[in-house]
Amino acid sequence: MSEPVEGSAFRSVMRRVPAPVVVVTARGETEARGITIGSFTSVALDPPLVSFNVGQESRMHGIMETCSAFAVHVLSEKQVHLAKRFATPGLTADEQFEALSYHTRAGSDLPLLNDVTARLLCTPEDSIVAGDHTLYVGQVVEIEEPPDAGAVLYYQSSYRGVGSELPSTELSPVKRVSSDSS
Known part of the structure; x- marks a missing residue:
């Protein structure tokens, strides 16, 4: 069996794969936090x-291990600042939410970011340790769909908008001599 590739080489290739950018918020036993997710x-x-992955060394990992609910926020193209805020290491829970537009529902201290493209409210379903990360699976129990304001992607180490739809180049159908050909 071959040895795995180096992490830096793997990261270089994965930068070529556009990834959706969402912010997950949750409340643990003592505080609420958020994290920018690209998985x-x-x-x-x-x-x-x-599903999404959280690094086991991140502060959000402990929150995800104890939370009873979490929210997935699909960011609008005008909310790159939120992606950057929740990706900034070292911020306290208070600093993460300082001066941000968010609300909580009656009976819940779960922070819900305002003006997002979509919000999925979830309950934890399962978790799987995967290397230095944990894969979390959540059941979607409610969806909020405000007007679509685009979405954010992460590509080549930067945040990007979705952009316009690309045209498809159709190939001519394959002509077969007989129906028995393969």
């Missing part, structure tokens, strides 16, 4: 499940 994806439709 967000849907997992299943029945039940509706989503």
